[in-house]
Amino acid sequence: xxxxxxxxxxxxxxxxxxxxxxxxxxxxxxxxxxxxxxxxxxxxxxxxxxxxxxxxxxxxxxxxxxxxxxxxxxxxxxxxxxxxxxxxxxxxxxxxxxxxxxxxxxxxxxxxxxxxxxxxxxxxxxxxxxxxxxxxxxxxxxxxxxxxxxxxxxxxxxxxxxxxxxxxxxxxxxxxxxxxxxxxxxxxxxxxxxxxxxxxxxxxxxxxxxxxxxxxxxxxxxxxxxxxxxxxxxxxxxxxxxxxxxxxxxxxxxxxxxxxxxxxxxxxxxxxxxxxxxxxxxxxxxxxxxxxxxxxxxxxxxxxxxxxxxxxxxxxxxxxxxxxxxxxxxxxxxxxxxxxxxxxxxxxxxxxxxxxxxxxxxxxxxxxxxxxxxxxxxxxxxxxxxxxxxxxxxxxxxxxxxxxxxxxxxxxxx
Ligand SMILES: C[S@@+](CC[C@H](N)C(=O)[O-])C[C@H]1O[C@@H](n2cnc3c(N)ncnc32)[C@H](O)[C@@H]1O
Numbered sequence: 227x228x229x230x231x232x233x234x235x236x237x238x239x240x241x242x243x244x245x246x247x248x249x250x251x252x253x254x255x256x257x258x259x260x261x262x263x264x265x266x267x268x269x270x271x272x273x274x275x276x277x278x279x280x281x282x283x284x285x286x287x288x289x290x291x292x293x294x295x296x297x298x299x300x301x302x303x304x305x306x307x308x309x310x311x312x313x314x315x316x317x318x319x320x321x322x323x324x325x326x327x328x329x330x331x332x333x334x335x336x337x338x339x340x341x342x343x344x345x346x347x348x349x350x351x352x353x354x355x356x357x358x359x360x361x362x363x364x365x366x367x368x369x370x371x372x373x374x375x376x377x378x379x380x381x382x383x384x385x386x387x388x389x390x391x392x393x394x395x396x397x398x399x400x401x402x403x404x405x406x407x408x409x410x411x412x413x414x415x416x417x418x419x420x421x422x423x424x425x426x427x428x429x430x431x432x433x434x435x436x437x438x439x440x441x442x443x444x445x446x447x448x449x450x451x452x453x454x455x456x457x458x459x460x461x462x463x464x465x466x467x468x469x470x471x472x473x474x475x476x477x478x479x480x481x482x483x484x485x486x487x488x489x490x491x492x493x494x495x496x497x498x499x500x501x502x503x504x505x506x507x508x509x510x511x512x513x514x515x516x517x518x519x520x521x522x523x524x525x526x527x528x529x530x531x532x533x534x535x536x537x538x539x540x541x542x543x544x545x546x547x548x549x550x551x552x553x554x555x556x557x558x559x560x561x562x563x564x565x566x567x568x569x570x571x572x573x574x575x576x577x578x579x580x581x582x583x584x585x586x587x588x589x590x591x592x593x594x595x596x597x598x599x600x601x602x603x604x605x606x607x608x609x610x611x612x613x614x615x616x617x618x619x620x621x622x623x624x625x626x627x628x629x630x631x632x633x634x635x636x637x638x639x640x
Contacts, residue, residue: 231312231338233451234359237407238291238313241442246292246319250300250327251638260635261294262476262520262549263352263381264301267631270546270589270624271474272350272379272522275531278629280304283349286373288339288366289356292316296323298352299332303636307332310339340369347375354383354520358454367468371525379473380523386480386516387455392427394455397448407449412441415448431517456519458510462503465523472502473524474533477550478564478619479515481534483508485562485571485618494614502535515567533623540612541597543623546589551620555583562620573614576607587621589628 247253254260260267266280283305287295295309300323309332311317317336324332335342351374357366363384370380396419405411416438422429437443458480465471475481483505487493497505510516529535547553554561562571578601585591593612597605615621 231360235312237445237451238311239315240407241445242292242313242316242319243442243446244291244293245440245442247323248326250293250297250323254297255301255635255638260301261297263294263354264298265305265350266302266634268476269631270544270622270626270628271476272381273377274474274533274624274626276377277626280634282306284308284346284375285350285352286310286339286348288351288353288370290316290320290334291355292319293323294352294354295332295334296320296327296329299324299329300327301636303329303331305331308335309333310335310337310342312336312338340365344373347378348373349375349378350381351378352381354381355385355518357382358384358456359450359452361452363454364464364468367465367470370523371468371470374525376525377528378525380470381520382523383518383520384461385453385455386510386519387457388510388514389517390431390455393431393447396422396428397450400448405449407445407451409441411449412444416444419448458506458516458519459503461519461521462506465521466526469526470523471526471529471532472506472521472534473528473531474522475619476520476522477548477566478509479513479550479566480506480510480519482618482620483512484614485620486512488571488573488614498617506534513567538616538623540609540616540623541594542592542625543616544589544592544625544627545586545612545616546622546624546628547587548619548622553583553587553620560615562618571618571620573611575611576604578604579608579611581608589624 262268265272265283265285269278280302281304285298285305285307287298287307287309290309290311295307299307309320314336317334320334324334351370357363360366374380400415405415419429419432432438435447437447462472483497484494524531550565552563552565554563558575558577560573560575562573581596586596597608616623
């Protein structure tokens with residue numbers, strides 16, 4: 227095992243994360259808590275350029291914690307999953323779930339994933355909340371690049387630098403006061419947050435975090451030995467240095483910008499001409515919604531499939547609900563409701579535009595089949611509307627019809 231991260235091993239052995247669950251069917255599937263990293267439900271985000279097929283994928287979960295690998299294995303019996311974690315205690319929790327649900331498609335390994343050698347490549351690598359804790363995060367990306375197949379994708383989640391800013395300042399205070407990962411420090415760190423002013427942004431942040439409800443969560447959130455918080459440009463540079471690039475985002479939390487200029491089309495045109503890195507940098511600052519930055523990465527030779535880098539011909543696209551958005555259809559308006567921020571955006575629609583939104587957002591009909599009017603101006607208006615919806619990730623796209631993913635959910639015990 228790589229001893230550079232010895233403190234990390236001790237921490238996650240003593241405080242395995244997340245708080246363990248006992249039964250995947252009852253606590254996850256029956257409650258509708260399907261993870262966004264699930265390769266079935268998020269197929270169109272991971273591989274918009276490939277027709278759906280949820281079969282025989284080789285999936286690596288790098289830093290799986292107490293249940294992530296078992297959940298993905300339970301949801302995808304037709305795929306093969308390897309879960310790796312440096313914490314033996316976390317792997318033991320995964321093993322209990324493997325036994326309970328008879329997960330023959332799951333292999334579990336207690337090691338630093340960077341130490342492992344495989345004689346095949348993975349179609350999909352998931353690593354959430356892991357690499358920002360490493361002394362050398364780039365070594366993890368380097369490992370992913372070497373172990374992913376040509377068409378494979380990486381689902382990466384790291385902390386951003388904006389939303390957590392105030393909390394990080396408090397963490398620095400804990401470090402100065404020599405808080406450690408003891409029972410006493412756990413209580414003291416929680417109490418200090420409780421004593422802050424109600425409007426303190428660190429307190430506001432913790433209100434929304436379920437981590438404050440358990441010891442493991444408090445240690446992970448407030449008393450972690452090491453963690454890094456990324457400005458998006460620093461992250462994109464590291465990604466590019468490791469011969470990877472950003473293929474997609476899962477929502478608009480760092481990539482949506484034109485929603486801030488809905489009444490100023492000249493500004494929207496200006497924004498569209500910016501380089502993708504400038505767009506993401508502006509998006510991270512305007513949204514301030516980067517507690518978790520989630521990116522889907524590809525190998526550099528697959529740049530042509532990036533939704534982020536390339537201009538997409540929306541006429542050939544199919545559309546789908548984004549999980550972070552609720553859309554209300556009112557007369558002549560779309561009301562877009564961002565679930566994470568509770569912010570609403572109102573988009574006016576020309577009276578003459580008639581769209582069967584239910585059909586369109588089910589992913590079964592492409593834009594070409596909606597734009598059937600002979601009126602060129604109206605056609606352009608419809609195209610512009612979809613461009614706004616897509617670039618802000620109010621809706622998702624795919625180049626293929628989108629499957630009814632629920633058909634592929636395993637039958638659960640009640
Ligand atoms: C914050 S937890 C996240 C767990 C899980 N990915 C999730 O999202 O619920 C981080 C996990 O990564 C593991 N980890 C950190 N560095 C690792 C490495 N180099 N190899 C394997 N596991 C690692 C830790 O032991 C811990 O279980």
